[in-house]
Structures are given as C-alpha cells and as structure tokens.
Amino acid sequence: MSEQRAGSDRPRISAVITTFNEEHNVKGCIESLLWCDEVIVVDSFSTDRTPELAQSYEKVRFFQRRYLGSASQKNWGMDQTLHEWILIFDADERCTPELQREIEATIRDPKGGEAFIIKRRVYFMDRVIRFSGWQHDRVVRLVLKGAGRYPNKRVHTDMKTRTRPRLLRNYMLHYMIESFDQYLPRIVKYGFWGAGQGWKTGKRSGFFQVFGRTLWRFLRMYVFQLGILDGMPGLVFCMLQAFGTYLKWAILWEWRQNAARGRQPALPEFDEEEETWAWEPGEPGAPTASIT
Structure with missing residues (x-):
C-alpha cells in the first residue's frame, strides 16, 4: 500500500x-x-x-x-x-x-x-x-x-x-x-574525473585522442548538430565543451607519460567499494x- x-x-x-x-x-x-x-x-x-x-x-x-x-x-x-x-x-x-x-x-x-x-x-x-x-x-x-x-x-x-x-x-x-569564472573550475574538475575514469578502464591517449577527439567534439556539436544556429553563444558553448574533451585526454596523456617514467598519478579520490x-x-x- x-x-x-x-x-x-x-x-x-x-x-x-x-x-x-x-x-x-x-x-x-x-x-x-x-x-x-x-x-x-x-x-x-x-x-x-x-x-x-x-x-x-x-x-x-x-x-x-x-x-x-x-x-x-x-x-x-x-x-x-x-x-x-x-x-x-x-x-x-x-x-x-x-x-x-x-x-x-x-x-x-x-x-x-x-x-x-x-x-x-x-x-x-x-x-x-x-x-x-x-x-x-x-x-x-x-x-x-x-x-x-x-x-x-x-x-x-x-x-x-x-x-x-x-x-x-x-x-x-x-x-x-552562468559565467566563465563559475564554470571553468568545474570543467577542469570534470577533466580530471574523466581522465581518472579513462585511467581505471585502461584507456590510452595520444595525438588522435587529444587532437582528433577534441576537433570532432567541436565539429559534431557546432556543424553537424547545428550549434552554429545559436549564434555567438552557440560558438562559445561548443568550444567550451570541446575544451573539456581536450582536458580529459590531455590529462590522461600526461599521466600515461609519467607512469612510463615510474611516476604514478595522484588519481581523484573515489569510492572503490561503490x-x-x-x-x-x-x-x-x-x-x-x-x-x-
């Protein structure tokens, strides 16, 4: 009941x-x-x-x-x-x-x-x-x-x-x-979290991921999904989303480079039991x- x-x-x-x-x-x-x-x-x-x-x-x-x-x-x-x-x-x-x-x-x-x-x-x-x-x-x-x-x-x-x-x-x-000063710290935080997820699942990062995925994210949103029709706000919005993609793969690339030299990254703290x-x-x- x-x-x-x-x-x-x-x-x-x-x-x-x-x-x-x-x-x-x-x-x-x-x-x-x-x-x-x-x-x-x-x-x-x-x-x-x-x-x-x-x-x-x-x-x-x-x-x-x-x-x-x-x-x-x-x-x-x-x-x-x-x-x-x-x-x-x-x-x-x-x-x-x-x-x-x-x-x-x-x-x-x-x-x-x-x-x-x-x-x-x-x-x-x-x-x-x-x-x-x-x-x-x-x-x-x-x-x-x-x-x-x-x-x-x-x-x-x-x-x-x-x-x-x-x-x-x-x-x-x-x-x-709402504003750049409010959102930029968040997008950096998401970049580290995304890199942490990639690290845990064994993903690699190189030129294709850092450049190719970033470019594709922007083109997909701005051109193919018509972000261009949102005017200047659409351009800035799509570039910010592409920047978030860039950060994730660039951070993961840095971590993999450091690991190859014997320096393990300080991963974001996470609930491993969950x-x-x-x-x-x-x-x-x-x-x-x-x-x-």
Missing part, C-alpha cells in the same frame, strides 16, 4: 540534491522543490555559504559527506530518503510548476511506471541552447525507491533502472553555465534500461 501525504491523494516524494560550493544556486533549487515532502541535501563539505543557506529551510534534511564520486553521493542520498518516490536534482537545476504538476499526476497512477525521464532545457549565460545536441538532453531523475541505482563512474553517470523508464512531457531548467556495485543479469532488481 502506497504511503500518501496527509491531506493529499498522492504518494509521498523525497527530493535529493548534491552540492559543493553552490551558494549561488542552492536556494533556487531548493525553493523549486519545496512542494516535495522532504528535501535531502548531500553536501561535500562546501567552504562557502551553501550549508548555511540549505539549512535555513525547515523541510531540508542536511548531510555532509566526503565526496567520492557523483554516483556515490547520489546513491547515498537516495538511501537517506524516507518516502516512496525519489526525485533527484543537481543544484544548478530547477523544477518548473508545470513539471511539478506532471510529476504529482504521474505518481498518483499505480500503473504508470516506476522510473521516469525528465527533459532538460539548458541555459548558457541566460540563453537557451536550442541546438548542438543539447536540445535533446534528458535524464532519468524520478524513480520509485529501490527501482534504480547509479553505477559508479568518475564523471556523469546515468541511472540504471529495472524497468524501461517513461518520458515525461515537461522540462526541468538546467542553468549549466565501483563494484552491480546487479547481475537475471537477478531480482537487475537493471534493464538506462538513458543519457
């Missing part, structure tokens, strides 16, 4: 937000999710005002946990939830009233499914990105508790679900890049679908 919110005919829902130094984002994200029955904030020991701001909301349950990877943080946050449904957001994302109403209607239907994809409308410096492939950005973020899990990777990972997720109609808003998590095919609860 589903747990229902008092005075409401819908099941209860928990929101999970992961944060690190998100003082410019966290209030907007939390306020867009206050319609949920609880908001879990898992913070990686922020050094700015993120903890203070997050804890100023009565509905927020605030935790601090050493950062051991995006998937590890999200999985841990999901484990702290008290309610039947889980909605996962990053601090730079916002839930719209239209999406809220659709989610509430969706979880009222006991036969509606147990995992749902939400489309993201990406903003770059207050401009919507309408091309470059990001217009199709979508992620699994609404799930019945126990019906999905993040397999641990060092960079962005997609939730695995035990049934095929359904697509919701409305969008969340993703304020991906790395081994997996449902085996055919086991109860085994994931059958994922989506980027």
Whole structure:
C-alpha cells in the first residue's frame, strides 16, 4: 500500500540534491522543490555559504559527506530518503510548476511506471541552447525507491533502472553555465574525473585522442548538430565543451607519460567499494534500461 501525504491523494516524494560550493544556486533549487515532502541535501563539505543557506529551510534534511564520486553521493542520498518516490536534482537545476504538476499526476497512477525521464532545457549565460545536441538532453531523475541505482563512474553517470523508464512531457531548467569564472573550475574538475575514469578502464591517449577527439567534439556539436544556429553563444558553448574533451585526454596523456617514467598519478579520490556495485543479469532488481 502506497504511503500518501496527509491531506493529499498522492504518494509521498523525497527530493535529493548534491552540492559543493553552490551558494549561488542552492536556494533556487531548493525553493523549486519545496512542494516535495522532504528535501535531502548531500553536501561535500562546501567552504562557502551553501550549508548555511540549505539549512535555513525547515523541510531540508542536511548531510555532509566526503565526496567520492557523483554516483556515490547520489546513491547515498537516495538511501537517506524516507518516502516512496525519489526525485533527484543537481543544484544548478530547477523544477518548473508545470513539471511539478506532471510529476504529482504521474505518481498518483499505480500503473504508470516506476522510473521516469525528465527533459532538460539548458541555459548558457541566460540563453537557451536550442541546438548542438543539447536540445535533446534528458535524464532519468524520478524513480520509485529501490527501482534504480547509479553505477559508479568518475564523471556523469546515468541511472540504471529495472524497468524501461517513461518520458515525461515537461522540462526541468538546467542553468549549466552562468559565467566563465563559475564554470571553468568545474570543467577542469570534470577533466580530471574523466581522465581518472579513462585511467581505471585502461584507456590510452595520444595525438588522435587529444587532437582528433577534441576537433570532432567541436565539429559534431557546432556543424553537424547545428550549434552554429545559436549564434555567438552557440560558438562559445561548443568550444567550451570541446575544451573539456581536450582536458580529459590531455590529462590522461600526461599521466600515461609519467607512469612510463615510474611516476604514478595522484588519481581523484573515489569510492572503490561503490565501483563494484552491480546487479547481475537475471537477478531480482537487475537493471534493464538506462538513458543519457
């Protein structure tokens, strides 16, 4: 029997937000999710005002946990939830009233499914990105508790679900890049994480990866996926994404060169136990679908 919110005919829902130094984002994200029955904030020991701001909301349950990877943080946050449904957001994302109403209607239907994809409308410096492939950005973020899990990777990972997720109609808003000073440290961090994932999986890096993959990322987004139609913001956005690709492969190349000389790289700290998590095919609860 589903747990229902008092005075409401819908099941209860928990929101999970992961944060690190998100003082410019966290209030907007939390306020867009206050319609949920609880908001879990898992913070990686922020050094700015993120903890203070997050804890100023009565509905927020605030935790601090050493950062051991995006998937590890999200999985841990999901484990702290008290309610039947889980909605996962990053601090730079916002839930719209239209999406809220659709989610509430969706979880009222006991036969509606147990995992749902939400489309993201990406903003770059207050401009919507309408091309470059990001217009199709979508992620699994609404799930019945126990019906999905993040397999641990060092960079962005997609939730695995035990049934095929359904697509919701409305969008969340993703304020991906607000300024260079805010985004550049993040893209460097992603570069190290991506290189760490490549190192762990035994990938090599050389001219083709550093130059070829960088060039292809830019051409694919800007030319073939029509980023050029987003004007100057589209050019800058596509170049930033290509720069992120360059960093990942260049860092991995440096690490391989150093390893050949007997100097092992200082890999980003990671949750190795969580790395081994997996449902085996055919086991109860085994994931059958994922989506980027």
